[in-house]
Amino acid sequence: xxxxxxxxxxxxAHRRTGPKSALDREWExxxxxxxxxxxxxxxxxxxxxxxxxxxxxxxxxxxxxxxxRGGAWDASxxxxxxxxxxxxxxxxxxxxxxxxxxxxxxxxxxxAASRRGCARCEIHDVTQRAWDDG
Numbered sequence: 787x788x789x790x791x792x793x794x795x796x797x798x799a800h801r802r803t804g805p806k807s808a809l810d811r812e813w814e815x816x817x818x819x820x821x822x823x824x825x826x827x828x829x830x831x832x833x834x835x836x837x838x839x840x841x842x843x844x845x846x847x848x849x850x851x852x853x854x855r856g857g858a859w860d861a862s863x864x865x866x867x868x869x870x871x872x873x874x875x876x877x878x879x880x881x882x883x884x885x886x887x888x889x890x891x892x893x894x895x896x897x898a899a900s901r902r903g904c905a906r907c908e909i910h911d912v913t914q915r916a917w918d919d920g
Contacts, residue, residue: 788816788842790832798839866913872898875905885912 788794802810819826830847832838838847867885874880880901886894891909898907 788828788830790830790834790838790842790847792834795835795839798841864913864915866911868894869910869912870894870898871908871910872901872904873906873908874903880904 797809806814816826816828820828828842828845830838830842830845832847832849832851834851837843866888868888868891869885870883870891872880872882880903881898883894883898895907895909898904
Protein backbone atom coordinates (compact mmCIF):
# COMPACT_ATOMS: atom_id res chain seq x y z
CA UNK A 787 0.00 0.00 0.00
CA UNK A 788 2.06 2.94 -1.20
CA UNK A 789 1.44 6.16 0.71
CA UNK A 790 1.97 8.83 -1.92
CA UNK A 791 3.84 11.65 -0.22
CA UNK A 792 6.16 14.23 -1.74
CA UNK A 793 9.09 12.03 -0.70
CA UNK A 794 7.73 8.99 -2.57
CA UNK A 795 6.97 11.12 -5.62
CA UNK A 796 10.59 12.34 -5.65
CA UNK A 797 11.85 8.78 -5.19
CA UNK A 798 9.83 7.48 -8.15
CA ALA A 799 10.78 10.42 -10.37
CA HIS A 800 14.50 9.59 -10.48
CA ARG A 801 16.53 6.58 -11.50
CA ARG A 802 18.77 5.34 -8.78
CA THR A 803 22.29 4.02 -9.19
CA GLY A 804 24.62 2.36 -6.76
CA PRO A 805 23.70 0.06 -3.91
CA LYS A 806 20.00 -0.66 -3.42
CA SER A 807 18.29 0.92 -0.45
CA ALA A 808 15.65 -0.78 1.69
CA LEU A 809 13.00 1.19 -0.24
CA ASP A 810 14.47 -0.01 -3.57
CA ARG A 811 14.22 -3.61 -2.40
CA GLU A 812 10.71 -3.18 -1.01
CA TRP A 813 9.50 -1.55 -4.24
CA GLU A 814 11.10 -4.29 -6.33
CA UNK A 815 9.46 -7.01 -4.19
CA UNK A 816 6.03 -5.34 -4.41
CA UNK A 817 6.27 -5.15 -8.21
CA UNK A 818 7.35 -8.80 -8.37
CA UNK A 819 4.48 -9.91 -6.10
CA UNK A 820 1.96 -8.00 -8.24
CA UNK A 821 2.81 -10.26 -11.20
CA UNK A 822 2.15 -13.57 -9.41
CA UNK A 823 -0.88 -15.81 -9.92
CA UNK A 824 -2.34 -14.67 -6.59
CA UNK A 825 -1.13 -11.15 -7.05
CA UNK A 826 -0.56 -8.49 -4.49
CA UNK A 827 -3.40 -5.96 -4.61
CA UNK A 828 -2.30 -2.36 -4.93
CA UNK A 829 -4.03 0.54 -3.25
CA UNK A 830 -2.26 3.87 -3.10
CA UNK A 831 -3.13 6.43 -0.45
CA UNK A 832 -2.67 9.72 -2.31
CA UNK A 833 -1.72 12.28 0.31
CA UNK A 834 0.36 14.84 -1.59
CA UNK A 835 1.09 16.20 -5.03
CA UNK A 836 -0.86 17.33 -8.08
CA UNK A 837 -0.42 14.07 -10.01
CA UNK A 838 0.14 10.47 -9.10
CA UNK A 839 3.53 9.06 -10.14
CA UNK A 840 3.31 7.17 -13.44
CA UNK A 841 4.13 3.88 -11.66
CA UNK A 842 0.91 4.24 -9.60
CA UNK A 843 -1.41 6.13 -11.96
CA UNK A 844 -3.11 3.05 -13.43
CA UNK A 845 -3.64 1.28 -10.10
CA UNK A 846 -6.47 1.80 -7.58
CA UNK A 847 -6.01 4.78 -5.31
CA UNK A 848 -7.82 6.76 -2.64
CA UNK A 849 -7.43 10.53 -2.86
CA UNK A 850 -6.93 11.76 0.70
CA UNK A 851 -5.23 15.04 -0.13
CA UNK A 852 -8.11 17.22 1.08
CA UNK A 853 -9.76 15.07 3.70
CA UNK A 854 -7.47 12.98 5.86
CA ARG A 855 -9.79 12.80 8.87
CA GLY A 856 -13.29 12.88 7.48
CA GLY A 857 -15.47 11.15 4.95
CA ALA A 858 -12.84 10.03 2.42
CA TRP A 859 -10.91 8.08 5.03
CA ASP A 860 -14.02 6.55 6.61
CA ALA A 861 -15.54 5.58 3.24
CA SER A 862 -12.29 4.01 2.07
CA UNK A 863 -11.62 2.07 5.27
CA UNK A 864 -14.96 0.94 6.70
CA UNK A 865 -15.25 -1.31 9.75
CA UNK A 866 -14.64 -4.90 8.71
CA UNK A 867 -17.49 -7.41 8.43
CA UNK A 868 -17.04 -11.17 8.40
CA UNK A 869 -19.09 -14.27 7.77
CA UNK A 870 -18.34 -17.71 9.14
CA UNK A 871 -19.04 -20.73 6.96
CA UNK A 872 -19.33 -24.21 8.51
CA UNK A 873 -18.64 -27.28 6.34
CA UNK A 874 -19.26 -30.97 6.84
CA UNK A 875 -16.61 -33.65 6.20
CA UNK A 876 -17.41 -33.76 2.47
CA UNK A 877 -17.04 -29.99 2.03
CA UNK A 878 -20.77 -29.25 1.87
CA UNK A 879 -21.84 -25.95 3.45
CA UNK A 880 -23.81 -26.58 6.63
CA UNK A 881 -24.37 -22.98 7.71
CA UNK A 882 -23.34 -19.50 6.64
CA UNK A 883 -23.55 -16.85 9.35
CA UNK A 884 -24.86 -13.35 8.81
CA UNK A 885 -22.17 -10.67 8.58
CA UNK A 886 -20.66 -9.87 11.99
CA UNK A 887 -18.14 -7.31 13.20
CA UNK A 888 -14.74 -8.20 14.66
CA UNK A 889 -16.05 -8.08 18.23
CA UNK A 890 -18.57 -10.86 17.54
CA UNK A 891 -16.37 -12.98 15.26
CA UNK A 892 -14.92 -15.30 17.92
CA UNK A 893 -18.35 -16.20 19.35
CA UNK A 894 -19.79 -16.70 15.86
CA UNK A 895 -16.88 -18.96 14.96
CA UNK A 896 -17.28 -21.02 18.15
CA UNK A 897 -21.00 -21.43 17.50
CA ALA A 898 -20.39 -22.55 13.90
CA ALA A 899 -17.60 -24.95 14.91
CA SER A 900 -19.83 -26.59 17.53
CA ARG A 901 -22.58 -27.21 14.97
CA ARG A 902 -23.48 -30.88 14.58
CA GLY A 903 -21.57 -32.45 11.69
CA CYS A 904 -19.13 -29.54 11.34
CA ALA A 905 -15.69 -30.67 10.18
CA ARG A 906 -14.20 -27.22 9.51
CA CYS A 907 -15.04 -23.51 9.43
CA GLU A 908 -13.83 -20.65 7.30
CA ILE A 909 -13.89 -16.94 8.04
CA HIS A 910 -14.60 -14.71 5.02
CA ASP A 911 -14.07 -10.97 4.96
CA VAL A 912 -17.25 -9.56 3.39
CA THR A 913 -16.51 -5.88 3.97
CA GLN A 914 -17.75 -3.60 1.18
CA ARG A 915 -14.87 -1.30 0.23
CA ALA A 916 -14.97 1.62 -2.21
CA TRP A 917 -11.65 0.55 -3.77
CA ASP A 918 -12.30 -3.19 -3.98
CA ASP A 919 -12.32 -4.50 -7.54
CA GLY A 920 -14.15 -7.67 -6.79
